[in-house]
Amino acid sequence: MDDIRFPFLEHIGARLIRAEKGEAEVALKTESYHLQHMGFVHGGVISTLMDNTGWYAAVSNLDEGFTSVTMEIKINYLKPASGKELKAIAKVKRQGRSTSFVTIELFDDAKLVAYATGTYAVLQEQ
Template identity: 45%
Template sequence: MNRSTSDQAADAHALEALHARIEASLARQGLMQHLGARLLRVEPGLCEIALPYSERVTQQQGGFHGGAMGALADIAGGYAGLSVLDEGLEVVTVEYKINFLASFNGGELHALGRVVRPGKRVIVTTAELFHVAPDGRRQSCAVMQQTLAPVPQKY
């Protein structure tokens, strides 16, 4: 069955509104702004965020710091969860577990968050982190599972 042009336009408008909502929330994240994170993509149940390599995100040996990687995964999973909630709600992280698979420097990290199970009281997400080398080569470097709780938006 073909969708009407008006249905397609409504879907495009809803996706633009979702992107604007997530982007506005990300702009309120002081840590992510300090580290230089940027929103790459958002769809219902999915969010991708990039973090460029800089002296702000390194550990003592020059690789991406695990804390920066964990924060990026947390944000991508959190915004994936937020993308399935109504306006007027936010999410808080209840817990997450991350496995670091490899260490990299240079380039940037991309975190791809996905909703595994949406819910009214608990949302479960995952995020996979990829290192993107300057030549465009992508390698997986961490995986995370997360539990979120929806809360009322306070701003």
């Protein structure tokens, strides 16, 4: 898993903490360029972290030769994020032959600020 590079995640400063058998964790130290006009972390940053963390969890649960892509993700923003570090934690709740169903929680300095569910298609690598 560590050998998979995501240039966009690297560009925004996110880093993979762990990805193992149906679970993943991605962290981001927030910078001024992550913020929207009121000083909170931009919703696009949050959705990027959550979607990619869900993907890592989905892929970590697959056999060699398979990968995944996002089919659908629904994010509930519970409260504004304004802390120094965001951490997304994802878990595969159901693994099928063609889809993975994943839940993702996003924490701002250990407080839950967003919750998401994602469906990821399972594809054979070419």
